[in-house]
Structure formats: structure tokens, C-alpha cells
Amino acid sequence: MKQHIRIKSFYGTSEQAVMNQVWIELISFCLLVLIKQETGTTHTLLTLYRWLKALLWKPSSRWLDHIQRQPSRTSQGRKTRC
Template structure:
């Protein structure tokens, strides 16, 4: 099952994916033109606002397949419309699948920012695992240096100081990290 961001919204692609037997879940744009065909009954205690069978698009450019439109309330009170071709899962399960996507998104954001991995140098599973493990070790060492020096500086600043004074005596970069002037 492909879980897509609304930036990948392409109705023809959704029709092709459905015809080829692939499942998808995506957020729907608020300005999407939909025609409701059927409203599914929801359980009394459901967190889902609505569950509908619908066609999407205008009369000139409409999807060939029927899709499922779910409307869910997020933790901030915003209404999120989801489109999917999965009819075998409950509305709550589909909602949970999309929430899981955000956990994955945050994990990759963390890899790019604190671990500072901008690209992978190898293609194999081992190469990628090794690069992530090495980056994680470096991150942990930066945090340990920050804790040891009782510094309030950010990890990125500490990283810059360590790079700049890499081959200099430790007391030089420790003083910089601690914020003390170097005599």
C-alpha cells in the first residue's frame, strides 16, 4: 500500500494504480471536486467524521474508478480528507496508517537534520546501515561532549567547533564549547 502526500495527487495515476491492483492512501486537496455516491455507516464511537464512496473530478476530467473518501479530525482540530482504494480496512485502520506515515516522516527528518545524513554513499543494505550507525555514534559523541562541558550550545555549533579544531589540543575546543575565551 502506497501512502502518499497530497503533493503527489494525480487522479489518472490513482486510476492506473487501482487498475493494476495497487493500493494507495493520500490526502485530498480541499478544492477537489467530488461526487458522493454512497455514505457508509460509522460506529457510534468512531473518531472518523465521514466515510463515503465517491467519484472524483469534474464531468470533463473524472476518475474511472470509485474511491473511498474519509474525513478525520487531527489532534489540532483540523479536518483531514483522505482518498483511498482500500475498502477492506475499517476507517480507523486507514486513519492509523496515515498517522504511521508521519512517524516515518519525522524519522527521516531526524536523519537529515541531527544525524546530518544528506545522501547515502552506498546502495546495499549494509552500507546504509553502517552509515546511519556511524552518524548516530557521532551524534551521541557530540551530545556527550555537550553534557561533559555543561554547554548550552547547540549540537550543530559543537560540531562546527570540533571540525575547526579537529587536530588541535582538546583544551582549545573544550574552551570554545564551554564559551570561555582562549588565552
């Protein structure tokens, strides 16, 4: 599983501010991975992130309903040409 952590912009420019933001991003990424593992969902981390962002101030039951729902599409990945 190849994942990238992207920080588009930094809110502070001091060394400590940048380091804090990097650590916060790493912690949030690890929490998403743990949620994916604990729930056993087949949804991607990006999908889980988007749902969390959209449903942040809603009851947690709505987020769990989305996680437990089966994906509507399945990806076969890129097909190589022979």
C-alpha cells in the first residue's frame, strides 16, 4: 500500500511550527490507518478522510454508517497493454 502525505501549506514558518504540523499530519494519517484496520473496511484512506472531513461535526453514527457501507464500485486497477 503506497500512500503519500501532502501538506499543501504551512501556517507557521518557524522550525518548531513546521515540525508540529508535520507531526500532526503523521498522527492523523496513523489514526486513519488504524480506523481502516479496526473496522475492516475496503474503502480507501482518501475516502475515509473525505468522509471524516465532511461529517466532522455530525454524530459519529453517520460516519460509521458510511464506513460499514459496501463500496458501490470496485476498481480493477490499471490494465497493462500487452
